[in-house]
Amino acid sequence: MKNWIEAFSVIDFISIGILLTAVTLNAFKSIESYVKAYTINSWLLAGLIAVVAVLVGETHLYIAALLTLATKGILIPLFLRRIVRRMRVTHEIQPYISNSLSLAISGILVAVVYASLKDGIFVTGFSRNALQISIAVILISLFIMITRKKALTLVIGLLFMENGLFLAGFSLTFGMPTMIELGMLFDMLMGVIILGIFAVQIKRAFASADLDQLTVLKG
Amino acid sequence: METEQYLLSGIIFFVVSALSALVPAKKIRTTAYFLSLLGSLSFLFLGFNLITAAPASFPVLAVSSYFEFALRGDALSGFFVITISLITFAISIYSIGFTRDMARAGFLGFFYNILILSLYAVVLSENLFTFLIAWETMAIASYLLVTIERTEKASRAGLFYAVMTHIGTAFIIVLFFLLYRATGKMDFEGMKAGIAAMPADIKSVVFVFALIGFGTKAGLIPLHTWIPRAYPVAPPQVAALMSGLMVKMGIYGIIRICMDVMGQGPEWWGITVIAVGAVSALLGILYAIIENELKLFLAYSSVENIGIILLGVGASMMFKSSGLYALSSVALAAALFHVLNHALFKGALFLGSGSIIRGAGTGNMERMGGLLKRMPYTGLFFLAGALSICALPPFNGFVSEWLTYQSLLLGYQSPSITAKIVSPLGGAALALTGAIAAAGFVKAFGISFLGMPRTAEAKDAREGSPSMLIGMGLLAVPCLLFGLFPGLALSWLLPAVFALTGAFPALESHGVLVIGQTSAALSPAALLITMIFMAVAVLLAIRIMGGKRKTVYADSWDCGIRGLTPRMQYTATAFTKPLRIIYKRIYLPSRDLKVRYVLKPFFVKSIQYGGEITPFFERYLYEPVTGFINVVAGKVRLLQSGSLQLYLGYILITLIVLLIFGT
Numbered sequence: 001m002k003n004w005i006e007a008f009s010v011i012d013f014i015s016i017g018i019l020l021t022a023v024t025l026n027a028f029k030s031i032e033s034y035v036k037a038y039t040i041n042s043w044l045l046a047g048l049i050a051v052v053a054v055l056v057g058e059t060h061l062y063i064a065a066l067l068t069l070a071t072k073g074i075l076i077p078l079f080l081r082r083i084v085r086r087m088r089v090t091h092e093i094q095p096y097i098s099n100s101l102s103l104a105i106s107g108i109l110v111a112v113v114y115a116s117l118k119d120g121i122f123v124t125g126f127s128r129n130a131l132q133i134s135i136a137v138i139l140i141s142l143f144i145m146i147t148r149k150k151a152l153t154l155v156i157g158l159l160f161m162e163n164g165l166f167l168a169g170f171s172l173t174f175g176m177p178t179m180i181e182l183g184m185l186f187d188m189l190m191g192v193i194i195l196g197i198f199a200v201q202i203k204r205a206f207a208s209a210d211l212d213q214l215t216v217l218k219g
Numbered sequence: 220m221e222t223e224q225y226l227l228s229g230i231i232f233f234v235v236s237a238l239s240a241l242v243p244a245k246k247i248r249t250t251a252y253f254l255s256l257l258g259s260l261s262f263l264f265l266g267f268n269l270i271t272a273a274p275a276s277f278p279v280l281a282v283s284s285y286f287e288f289a290l291r292g293d294a295l296s297g298f299f300v301i302t303i304s305l306i307t308f309a310i311s312i313y314s315i316g317f318t319r320d321m322a323r324a325g326f327l328g329f330f331y332n333i334l335i336l337s338l339y340a341v342v343l344s345e346n347l348f349t350f351l352i353a354w355e356t357m358a359i360a361s362y363l364l365v366t367i368e369r370t371e372k373a374s375r376a377g378l379f380y381a382v383m384t385h386i387g388t389a390f391i392i393v394l395f396f397l398l399y400r401a402t403g404k405m406d407f408e409g410m411k412a413g414i415a416a417m418p419a420d421i422k423s424v425v426f427v428f429a430l431i432g433f434g435t436k437a438g439l440i441p442l443h444t445w446i447p448r449a450y451p452v453a454p455p456q457v458a459a460l461m462s463g464l465m466v467k468m469g470i471y472g473i474i475r476i477c478m479d480v481m482g483q484g485p486e487w488w489g490i491t492v493i494a495v496g497a498v499s500a501l502l503g504i505l506y507a508i509i510e511n512e513l514k515l516f517l518a519y520s521s522v523e524n525i526g527i528i529l530l531g532v533g534a535s536m537m538f539k540s541s542g543l544y545a546l547s548s549v550a551l552a553a554a555l556f557h558v559l560n561h562a563l564f565k566g567a568l569f570l571g572s573g574s575i576i577r578g579a580g581t582g583n584m585e586r587m588g589g590l591l592k593r594m595p596y597t598g599l600f601f602l603a604g605a606l607s608i609c610a611l612p613p614f615n616g617f618v619s620e621w622l623t624y625q626s627l628l629l630g631y632q633s634p635s636i637t638a639k640i641v642s643p644l645g646g647a648a649l650a651l652t653g654a655i656a657a658a659g660f661v662k663a664f665g666i667s668f669l670g671m672p673r674t675a676e677a678k679d680a681r682e683g684s685p686s687m688l689i690g691m692g693l694l695a696v697p698c699l700l701f702g703l704f705p706g707l708a709l710s711w712l713l714p715a716v717f718a719l720t721g722a723f724p725a726l727e728s729h730g731v732l733v734i735g736q737t738s739a740a741l742s743p744a745a746l747l748i749t750m751i752f753m754a755v756a757v758l759l760a761i762r763i764m765g766g767k768r769k770t771v772y773a774d775s776w777d778c779g780i781r782g783l784t785p786r787m788q789y790t791a792t793a794f795t796k797p798l799r800i801i802y803k804r805i806y807l808p809s810r811d812l813k814v815r816y817v818l819k820p821f822f823v824k825s826i827q828y829g830g831e832i833t834p835f836f837e838r839y840l841y842e843p844v845t846g847f848i849n850v851v852a853g854k855v856r857l858l859q860s861g862s863l864q865l866y867l868g869y870i871l872i873t874l875i876v877l878l879i880f881g882t
Contacts (some may be wrong), residue, residue: 146864
């Protein structure tokens with residue numbers, strides 16, 4: 001099994017899958033597809049943890065993989081879908097810039113990350129590419145958060161960013177202690193629930209969940 | 220062993236008292252103050268132990284090797300602990316009666332006890348960490364007490380106070396860092412031992428920062444501006460605590476850092492302190508005397524007294540740097556004695572003002588009058604406080620100011636020319652201050668207590684409850700006691716003076732204060748006897764030389780108007796008019812006179828007179844600074860669009876820049 005993983009560079013493939021799901025966000029137009037992209041992204045992340053668990057052979061990594069799958073792969077997407085339905089959003093994402101421009105900028109971001117981290121400043125970890133990819137995912141999701149109007153896209157952008165951060169931490173340390181991972185997952189879950197409730201409340205209070213309406217709150 | 224038990228029991232009493240004040244039952248809330256009394260007593264014994272025994276450390280709680288919460292008492296802390304205990308004991312008794320019908324009394328009682336505990340913690344701190352925690356607790360507790368009445372005025376005053384005190388704290392933190400960097404120690408003793416390694420110019424920076432940082436708390440001019448805002452809105456017992464004790468923590472800080480930790484500095488340190496003290500004393504009393512609001516008047520008078528204390532501290536520093544240790548000790552003893560005295564009489568005056576305001580329903584002197592007949596005991600105690608603060612014998616204020624004068628006038632012994640010039644100038648400033656203060660308290664007492672009541676409320680004024688009277692009495696009686704027997708109080712502060720200057724100042728033998736190596740001596744008891752004899756002699760002389768007289772009782776002459784009305788009395792504003800004219804360069808007054816005629820020029824319908832003075836420091840120091848900050852803040856505000864995406868954009872750009880240039 002281990003040989004197979006190394007022979008086919010499974011780790012790199014999964015990492016690239018994670019990056020690609022982040023890049024696809026630029027092209028999507030509806031929130032449902034955002035949620036789907038996030039689901040796939042989380043499954044890939046869980047898969048990556050499982051593969052590394054096979055490589056290293058540590059039990060707590062298996063637990064981490066399962067937990068990631070359960071919360072990020074199943075629980076959070078279900079919750080997000082429920083919010084989307086309850087808010088009856090118009091499905092349109094309404095970006096500030098066109099999709100093609102946004103795609104191009106994402107490409108530039110990835111290139112910047114690769115260019116500036118090409119020497120692999122961190123030598124520990126299981127893959128040279130995983131760190132660059134994770135940082136690229138973080139920047140792309142931040143960029144998505146900036147250019148999209150709806151509050152829910154902001155939440156999903158944040159979730160993507162967290163996945164990226166998780167990957168970055170994981171690629172450097174071969175998995176953090178279970179306690180910390182548990183804490184992070186719990187944080188994430190609570191965060192999504194709170195943000196979801198807020199988004200619904202914002203919608204109710206302002207009859208819109210567009211973030212540019214929030215400027216009226218400025219003192 | 221015993222000392223630690225006193226400390227522990229004192230802390231427990233105050234904590235339990237604070238907690239039981241929160242219980243929403245009136246009985247328990249009132250009895251909470253009895254626990255505070257026990258707490259003050261425990262600390263009083265602790266203080267007596269500290270001034271007699273060798274310095275003692277009480278490690279309380281070690282957070283880490285650097286951040287250790289530890290208390291330590293030496294002679295200086297001991298003296299301040301005694302002062303705090305005496306004053307808080309009386310104020311707690313006063314509070315029993317005063318807070319009975321107050322709104323938010325539980326909240327008040329809680330933070331009252333916390334404030335007292337933090338005062339003790341400040342003077343007992345062993346290291347910088349403990350000191351800063353205690354210092355900030357003190358600031359927060361006093362802020363919450365100032366804003367206890369939820370009015371617009373109170374919250375504005377509170378905000379102003381909070382800003383000022385934090386500016387001061389910022390300076391204190393910086394000076395602590397400087398001390399820590401030079402000596403590598405966090406505790407005062409360690410810093411004192413390693414101070415030799417500190418360069419002289421950095422020491423001077425520390426001195427200036429200490430003067431600004433602690434001076435803000437003490438209320439030095441021009442950093443005094445929070446005092447006339449905060450005191451009038453605070454409840455009287457809180458004002459008494461703040462004016463009597465909390466601002467003294469600023470004095471404690473200056474003495475601790477500049478005289479204890481840093482030992483001694485160049486001569487200009489002392490001269491600066493004398494100059495600042497003289498300005499504070501003079502301007503403080505000049506601003507005080509024109510105020511008609513009783514608490515505002517007392518607030519400015521606190522600024523004046525801090526100035527007098529600093530005159531002593533400055534003189535002590537100046538003499539110490541030129542090696543005149545005996546003189547230095549006299550000046551420091553005068554300053555510390557005045558710390559105790561001012562806490563006593565200002566406490567009595569603020570508590571008295573609380574009774575008056577509650578009794579007469581106003582804080583404005585122009586609406587009082589004739590209160591002495593209605594509130595005789597309050598009036599008596601207020602008079603005692605006023606006589607002490609005017610430095611009249613045989614009260615305590617006289618003794619401490621006499622010592623200050625003596626030390627300043629003996630400055631001619633100093634080898635330095637500057638000191639020879641500065642010290643008599645300081646003495647002159649003190650003399651002028653004393654004269655104006657006397658006029659001010661003649662006004663405060665005369666307008667509010669004598670004459671006829673000016674309003675119906677003043678006519679119906681009633682005496683405060685017994686506990687309030689006892690509280691005031693406990694502050695007023697020691698004023699006379701320490702005036703007659705200064706040796707009693709001096710014996711509490713001499714160990715501290717000896718530790719700081721290495722000399723014993725005035726030794727009392729058989730009731731006579733003698734300043735070593737000079738001919739200056741004072742016997743308050745003999746003075747009292749002389750005064751009594753003089754009074755009797757004058758009365759006798761009048762009787763003998765005037766011959767027999769017949770006394771006729773009749774109404775005062777009323778210019779034929781028939782019947783004197785309260786409106787014919789001298790008003791507070793009119794009383795101070797001459798001073799306003801003499802010192803118009805300082806007050807920069809503006810007056811507004813509107814006369815409306817029925818028939819010009821002889822038949823006047825109405826005259827309106829309004830006059831106000833220019834708030835010099837606000838206008839020429841604070842307004843430019845706040846204006847500048849507002850302009851800069853307006854520019855910075857452009858970054859704040861309120862758009863979430865823009866804020867995230869800032870983050871993204873920062874991240875990318877860091878990625879490109881950081882690797």
